[in-house]
Amino acid sequence: MIEIMNLTVVYPDGTKAVDDVSLTIRDGERVALVGANGAGKTSLLLALVGVLPLTSGTVSADGLELSKKTLSDIRRKVGMVFQNPDDQLFMPMIADDVAFGPRNYGLGEEETARRVDGALDMLGISHLKNRSSLKLSGGEKRMAAIATVLTMEPSALLFDEPTAFLDPKARRGLIGVLKKLGQSQVIATHDLTFAEEVCSRTILLKQGRIYADGDPKILFRDEKLMDDCGIEAIM
């Protein structure tokens, strides 16, 4: 479970990216973060794993509050999948990338190998194990990026624009994978039909604040609400 209390994130130039957000993500819940560009979706995700410093407020995962001391444990509990998989895949081979997390957490080579094989197998990309990310398609890169996080066996997953760079087939494959994963998921996206299919709850963000919280099937069809947030409603 992720609990966010009165979270505010202000950038050094004074821009308030996240403004007094309070939110609880229950175990196994899939939540879509929706908002126009600059609404604070990515900033909120980055703050949850301590990449962006919190200006005020608290964040906790499974009862563990985010602080300098707990940063490493929090990042093990909450896995972040970045918007651009190229940012996440930087090792010569996919196997090394997927093993990067477990190795950093000091797991033995045997356990690391078990987790790597398990994650690749679960996502159906075992054949990519000894390939370079430079030669993969967008969909394959996305799956490999998810595998790099799954090997840390987190209890929650954060996705930043997971359908970016994907063709319809890869997008469909991703939907299947996300539905299969048992972890809590927070998915920042502009893709409303994707969010509607995958998530049971949507949080609409506007200028860093929560503007609405509810069922995506209802929210995404509320023309006025969506228009207020600068997003086109599903007709």
Add this chain to the structure above:
Amino acid sequence: MANMRSKINEIYALEQLSGGDSAVHRRHPLVKLVSAFVYIVLVVSFGRTEFLRLAPFVFYPVVLMALSETPWRIVLGRMALALPFVIVAGASNIIFDRATAFTIGGIAVSFGTVSFFSILYRTFLCVTAVLLLVAVTPFAQLTDQLRRMHVPDVFVTLFEMIYRYIGVLLDEASTMYTAYMLRSTEHRGLQMAHMGSFVGQLLIRSYDRAERVYAAMKCRGYGGAARRGARRKLQPADYAYLALTCLPFILLRLVDAAAVFERLF
């Protein structure tokens, strides 16, 4: 653009081979490192004109390449990158050391020429040994082993970072160059007038990208301090590998095989 992309692929082509499962790949990284180190020291220890005594040393890369099923084209292709530097360095020997070493069919061969080919050959052997080490040992195991051998952490980390970010830099350069060429009317490559802003932008973009890569690393437990994998025990096969790859060459260094052969027959 395609050329730059292929350069990125070339950089990581050898490392992709390190995931193989040959008898050489399975050996402990320590014995592979020691074996390569001993081999290089032995090759370098020969005098500049002891060309013939160095000849049998070619068996090391040839046998390793065969056993590890490493494609020779990839190794030689990357080996070729070092050649210009060696040729420039070795050419001075031909110019300055003109004393005759021996004559072939009435043509005098200078010590400088012998020395030049000796440098060329030794570079070939040493660089090939290093390339093969990289081709049969996963990068993470290699750096882990270097740390275990008490190589200063700062050097190993620097090595890891350069290695990771060179791909990032080339990737950004490739994307920018494509965008530039698509809007360039003359299609003659990057013009001098635009060089400053291109390089400046490349630096800023690479820095930005490197920040995102670093954030992704931090999210997976990287804190700047190196974490070691579990210690792997040396197996009898590892000792055998070490003995087979080191002893024959140590023997060849200590004993002049050609002279012994001559004396016997």
